[in-house]
Amino acid sequence: MQRSIEIDSPLPVSPGNPARPTLAAKVAGYPAVLSGLVTLRSFAVFIAIWWAAAAWTHSPLQLPTPLSVLTALKSLAIDGEMLDNALTSFTRLAISMGIAVVVAVPLGFLMGLSERANAYIDPMVEVLRPISGIAWIPLALFIFGVGDVLPVFIMTYVACFPLLLNTIAGVRGTDRRLLAAARTMGVPQSRIVRHVVMPGALPTIMVGLRLAFAGAWSAIIAAELIGSPSGLGFAIEWYRQLLMSPKVFAYIIAIGAVGYSCDVALQALQRTLTPWARGTELA
Amino acid sequence: MSDTMTRPKLRLDHVTKEFAAPRTGLRTVAVSDVSLEIQAGDFVCIVGPSGCGKTTVMNMIAGLDKPSSGTIEIDGAPITGPGADRGVMFQDYALFPWLTVRDNIGFGLRNGTPGRGMAANDVEERISKHIELVRLGGAETKYPHQISGGMRQRVALARLLANGPDVLLMDEPLGALDAQTRLILQAELLRIWGETAPREERKTAVFITHDIAEAVFLSDSVVVMSSHPGRIRAVLPIDLPRPRDEHVRAHPRFAQLSEEIWELIRDEAYRAIA
Structure with a gap:
């Protein structure tokens, strides 16, 4: 109660809480070899259950055995077909993420910095946001037809929202003490945005980027399943029609692998761009 | 030239600051009717219990907050916003x-x-x-x-x-340090402020602390504030010789001044922990 007056003041005056090591930070200190073994073990259990289920159902169409999937995976990998499809999908993903960053991040800055811009744009965002990207596929088929544009459009749409919302949150969440400090040094507004708000929002934007990627990667499969003559999603649909379940499963594994690798790469990017944010809740 | 000699570096004239709570709109008076003059080259410490509005006063001098009523001037000109002529060292x-x-x-x-x-x-x-x-x-x-x-x-x-x-505004800058480091940095701070330099070359310093001994050791004068609402209780000139070193703490006058300040804030200090 004694500090209530100061707490009510628009400038935060209470000492900031120092970064406390999070669970993630503690796990990071876990010996790598040991955690590798744990991962391996959980994979082994998963494959054992799969095998048992495949033996039980005894229907290669519904659930092929791990071994047949592995064989399919090998042949698809060797003749380069899988790589082609993966590259096609990945290129679309990269283009979509690029467009989403160029559109959503500046828009997020505008909305985060200007109350007025936010009042104009936010209602539209709130109406569009709950509509799944997949819901646009039929309409997009009419507009773009089957091809590259449709999956790129769907993914860009999906990726924009988490990026936009995280950018806004990051901009608004800029530490007010740092803004105050910059102002007392006579730093002009434009430079405050460039040198305080931008780096301050970066960790939150990076989180948005990872969420955007995860959403986009899920959406690409649906988009390619229906609206594309190439890519990982198309391949799944193709082999489904040919009733070649092992290859369907092989592609599902490829989707998981590409998604996982991209997230690992994004985490590495996050660590490189925002090394100071490690050990905070955003890292 | 004579004008600058008589004119204070900083002048707070009947400054009051109220805050409205965001949701309830409940108004709290953080600082009430504070008038204070600080001369160029002075080292002034503001002491007082938590919630007495010390930080609010400093934020207003820094230009980060505006008084609800009253005026604050630097070199005779009203303060309208933050500026690099008043450097701030924040609590954290x-x-x-x-x-x-x-x-x-x-x-x-x-x-x-x-x-x-x-x-x-x-x-x-x-x-x-x-x-x-x-x-x-x-x-x-x-x-x-x-x-x-x-x-x-x-x-x-x-x-x-x-x-x-020109003006150094420091909000409990040594608060987070251990006692020994703190003593060393107090002496360091005086050196950097320009204790050994002639008066005209010294900067004007406003230093917030809740440590009475620190205030006496550093200041030319100590402003004692009381809380609810935050107002100035007394301004005590500290007539200890400069430059000061560790030995000044053993000076009988040091104990006397510390005692005087403690007398002024003890009731509130006790009430705060009761």
Whole structure:
């Protein structure tokens, strides 16, 4: 109660809480070899259950055995077909993420910095946001037809929202003490945005980027399943029609692998761009 | 010239600050009818219990907050907003976590008014000089989260001084330090402020603390505030000789002054913990 007056003041005056090591930070200190073994073990259990289920159902169409999937995976990998499809999908993903960053991040800055811009744009965002990207596929088929544009459009749409919302949150969440400090040094507004708000929002934007990627990667499969003559999603649909379940499963594994690798790469990017944010809740 | 001799560096005239709580609209008077004159070259400490509005007073002098009524002047001109003529050292240092020690110290010089018109070489030289001043050589490329609390505090001090403000505003800058480091840095602070220099060359310093001994050791005068609402209880001139060193603490006058200040705030201090 004694500090209530100061707490009510628009400038935060209470000492900031120092970064406390999070669970993630503690796990990071876990010996790598040991955690590798744990991962391996959980994979082994998963494959054992799969095998048992495949033996039980005894229907290669519904659930092929791990071994047949592995064989399919090998042949698809060797003749380069899988790589082609993966590259096609990945290129679309990269283009979509690029467009989403160029559109959503500046828009997020505008909305985060200007109350007025936010009042104009936010209602539209709130109406569009709950509509799944997949819901646009039929309409997009009419507009773009089957091809590259449709999956790129769907993914860009999906990726924009988490990026936009995280950018806004990051901009608004800029530490007010740092803004105050910059102002007392006579730093002009434009430079405050460039040198305080931008780096301050970066960790939150990076989180948005990872969420955007995860959403986009899920959406690409649906988009390619229906609206594309190439890519990982198309391949799944193709082999489904040919009733070649092992290859369907092989592609599902490829989707998981590409998604996982991209997230690992994004985490590495996050660590490189925002090394100071490690050990905070955003890292 | 005679004008500047008589005119105070900072003048607070019947300053009142109210805050409205965001949801309830309930108004709290943080600072009530504070009038104070601070002469150029003075080292003034503000002491008082938590919630007495010390920080609010400092934020208003810094231009980060506006008084609800009353005026604050610097060199006779009203304060309308923040400016690099009044440097602030924040309670928790407010260092930029994404900048190295060197870039933090150089932030104002590179981006703000203090470095305007300076050649890039001069800016870098000035940064290096201040890194040496607070003895942070060797830690220049470290980030704030990689250094100790005492080092962060020195980074903040170096940043404040590198900007070369006329007025130093410091909000419990030594609060987070252990007792020994604190004593050493108090003496250091006086040296940097210009205790040994002639009066005209000293900066004007406003220093917030809740440590009475610290206030007596540092100040030319101590402003004692009381809380609910925050107002000035008394202004005590500290007539201890300068330059001051450790021995001044053993001076009978030191104990006497500390006692006087304690008498002024003890009732409230006891009430606060009751």
